[in-house]
Amino acid sequence: MAADNTRSNTPPKELLEKLFTTAFRIRTFESGGIKLYRQGLVRGYFHPSLGQEGIASGACAAIEDRDYIGSTHRGHGHCIARGAEIDGMVAELLQKRTGYCKGYGGSMHIADITKNNLGANGIVGAGTPLGVGAALANQVRGSDAVTITFTTDGATNNGTFLESLNLAAIWNLNFILIIENNQYAVSTTLEEATRDTDLYKRGEAIGVESHQIDGNDPLLVYETVLDAVKKCRSGLGPVLIEAKTYRHSGHHVNDPGKYMPEERLKYYMDRDPVDRARDNLIKLGKMSAEEVAKLEEEIQQEFDAAVEKAKAAGEISVEEFQDFVSAY
Amino acid sequence: MADRELMYREALREALFEEMELNDEVFIIGEGIAERGGSYKVTEGLLAKFGALRVRDTPISEASMIGVGVGAAIAHARPVVEILYIDFAMLGMDQIVNQAAKFRLMTGGEGRVPFVLRTQGGTGGGVAAQHSQSLEALFYHIPGLRVVMPSTPHDAKGLLKYALRQPDPVMFLEHKHLYMTKGMVPEGELIIEFGKADIKREGTDVTLIAWSNMVPRTLEAAEQLAGEGISAEVLDPRTLVPLDKDAILASVAKTNRVVIVQEAVRRGGVASDIASIIQQEAFYDLDAPVEIVAGMNTPIPFNLELEKASVPQTSDIVAAAKSVLHADKAA
Ligand SMILES: Cc1ncc(C[n+]2csc(CCOP(=O)(O)OP(=O)(O)O)c2C)c(N)n1
């Protein structure tokens, strides 16, 4: 169903602050990471989530420590929103032993598994069954933990989307599938990839409660996910949420994104999730602009300090690597 | 505890029963495995004993069922996913190869995937090209997977129980021809660690290496060879990854002649890899080139005689053993 965007009561300030600081932390990480990439300090692929921060921030604010998340190739934001330290994130980008994956994973496989994070994934669509698996494990062990899997518009055309959501449905799993519909798979538009671009309808077609929301509204994402979490915990899962959004730039750092029409981009830039989280914090949370600026400064400092620490850190040696994989 | 005679499928069932009793986190999913007890009756009785939460049927969604098992394992459960035919596991190759096998390394060694995929392969019964393959080499090739191929009820029980206690993804490959075969199996605790070969028959003249359904066939060949005064040793690696190289090299050092027998097609097979290990590490122990008896490089045909021709028969193994002994030229 299409969501109602009005809310009656004012959300608590702590929540608004959390939504803003998380979104801003992601933005700072992505922007800073791109700079490091341009300086030649980061190898491989780097898919920024600039413009999509509202979804990770809103969704992860709605779950508890015992819950699980799973992510995509555009996964930095989910990992940060789930509570990963910026130190370990930056160090992983810089392939250091202090990184979350000790330099074995990199941007596309980044995960803080101590936070019940099933990991980012370099294979589009592959995270969905993994999330259903975590949800199944929790059902078998009698836990009410919920699993949120972030997926993409591109992945909805992979067979695992239907298969996995259907498994979650027949087993009534505590599973929330969030489609970050940024309307592109690299340069292929959603209109090219499917006839009906209302992706949430695919959930309805198999009897799953499904919503379509503005993914650039962090508070709305939070509220929708919180409601889905409550439904799951009372045995009414799974829930599908299509969160519409747009990238601020190309598919990865080296894609200029020339195919993204300027007007469309401007439309979404005007609805920037970080700006909206900031506005909410100031208007609804009554935080002063100075206080907000101070928060931003602290987050920037946290990132800068992480870069310095990562630069100073060592790397896994070839001997350690050989030792590690000797039983493979 | 006492040994009794069990069928291979009963031994597998016993392993599942025992491990599910011991550990609440062990559960099993698959097509028709609950009420129906599975196509090969391995899971009969599990539903009644352990309930629908831990024994459940799935729709025909192989790619995702396998992924669900991998995800549950990452989330610290002990899932067993039964895939009807190894041929169908091909639908889940992404989850096996790109997810299960890689997760540990990608997380810097912190994440583990204690996932067991049970399936069966091989020829038998005229089920033709899409239900008869021996595909162990595909998994053997992928670093991060364990590849287990029991040939007896005893090994099936001990290896499956071990699989459910160790931390890595296991391709547990049964054989459709073995389910009804019988053998002695101890009651209760029986754990067979991976990477421990078993000498199924001792001998001094030639080492015959075989796994899965080629073991009974190779034992038959060894018996025939004995009738002709040739003492053949039959070595079953039981797990291809990890491979018990030491046991193989020790046997080669004793007999100086080797035949490797695999049902899978010859090209790119595990036998070739074992042969290369032997020639590299035991070259000076060899009195003859390593011989390989393998399936033909062909999809399995339906016709009975053609099906037989496409995989090793006892007579092929006997002939190969004689050829490495130059016994064929003696007469
Ligand atoms: C199975 C698979 N096919 C293709 C790719 C190459 N690829 C990486 S990202 C991408 C586009 C993905 O678009 P979408 O799924 O919508 O996610 P987004 O990049 O928009 O976040 C493609 C095609 C891949 N990684 N995995």
Ligand SMILES: [Mg+2]
């Ligand atoms: Mg997309």
